[in-house]
Amino acid sequence: GNSVTQMEGPVTLSEEAFLTINCTYTATGYPSLFWYVQYPGEGLQLLLKATKADDKGSNKGFEATYRKETTSFHLEKGSVQVSDSAVYFCALKRPTGGFKTIFGAGTRLFVKA
Amino acid sequence: KAGVTQTPRYLIKTRGQQVTLSCSPISGHRSVSWYQQTPGQGLQFLFEYFSETQRNKGNFPGRFSGRQFSNSRSEMNVSTLELGDSALYLCASSEQETQYFGPGTRLLVL
Numbered sequence: 001g002n003s004v005t006q007m008e009g010p011v012t013l014s015e016e017a018f019l020t021i022n023c024t025y026t027a028t029g030y031p032s033l034f035w036y037v038q039y040p041g042e043g044l045q046l047l048l049k050a051t052k053a054d055d056k057g058s059n060k061g062f063e064a065t066y067r068k069e070t071t072s073f074h075l076e077k078g079s080v081q082v083s084d085s086a087v088y089f090c091a092l093k094r095p096t097g098g099f100k101t102i103f104g105a106g107t108r109l110f111v112k113a
Numbered sequence: 114k115a116g117v118t119q120t121p122r123y124l125i126k127t128r129g130q131q132v133t134l135s136c137s138p139i140s141g142h143r144s145v146s147w148y149q150q151t152p153g154q155g156l157q158f159l160f161e162y163f164s165e166t167q168r169n170k171g172n173f174p175g176r177f178s179g180r181q182f183s184n185s186r187s188e189m190n191v192s193t194l195e196l197g198d199s200a201l202y203l204c205a206s207s208e209q210e211t212q213y214f215g216p217g218t219r220l221l222v223l
Contacts, residue, residue, distance in 0.1 A: 032210055043117075043203055043214035044156075051210060089156065099146050099207045100169040103156040 002027045006090045006104035013080055014112050021075040021107045023064075023090035031092040033057075033066050033073040034101070038087045047075075047088070051095070085111045114139050117206050117215035125221045131192040134218045138185050138206030144168070145187040146212065147179060150201040159202075162187055194222045 007022040025033065032051045036044040048057030053068035062077045073090060090104040118137045126132050138145050146169075147159040158171040162181035179189040185206070191198055199222045205212040 036214075041216075043216045044205075045214070046211055049210060093210075098161050098163065098168040099144050099205070099212055100158050100161055100171070101146070101148075101212065102158070103148075105155045 002031065002092060002094070002102045004090050004092055004102055004104035006088075006107055008105070009087075009108040010110055011107060012110045012112065015082055016079045017111075019075070019077040019080045019084075019109070021088055021090075021109070023073045023075065023104060025071050025073065025090075025092050027071075027092055027094075029095065030068075031094055033064070034091040034093070035062070035064055035073070035075050036089040036091060036103075038089065038106070040086075044089065080109070080111045082111045082113050085109055114141075117204060117213055119202075119204050119215040119218050121218060122216065123219050123221075125223060126194050127223050128194055128196060130194050131190065132194060132220060133188055133190045134202055134204075134220075136187045136189075136204030136206075136215060138187070138204075139208075139213055142206035142208050142213075143185055144207040145181055145185060146205045146207065147187070147189050148203045148205070149173075150203060150217070151199075156203075159189065191220075196222050198222050 003026045034049045035047040037047045048059045050057040050066035056065045087106045093101045144163045146161040161169040181187045201217045203217045205214045
């Protein structure tokens, strides 16, 4: 079946450090891939998405590239800020048949000033 | 446009009771999905409704049910509550490839 595996946290970084959160997936066909962010006490917000191989999603300085050959969708940011402290979820969705989304376990990021 | 709204935001129930949660999607969105979030199991898909029909279903017992009305508003119901049902229940409405999540209803079962 479809599944998403992402690196365990928490990840603790100093402000302006480089961020990588690894995400790999197992799926049949060509799923759409997503990164969501959850701030304390809130629901999930879509951070970025990619719908086909080699697509790069980007938003607010975050980037992720859909790698079909390695079944990966790693999240990166060149310089993190304290305000980026949150939980990040990698997720996949089948390309057709509705919005059933499979989420990874989430990675908590702490950014220190 | 207004975002996804969920009511109530917080709820405390006792074992054996039932509960109904409500979700109002973004205007014009016809798909509504429900997820359960717990520290142990993470985010798990419950079900999706599209134009008043259940389109997808997750692996939850029959105590969990839902419905969607003609105005796309959705409700989910959990009967015979168990302690393990304590969770944050998230609703999402969708269009194209994007899901928009509400703030969630936090349910505590005592």
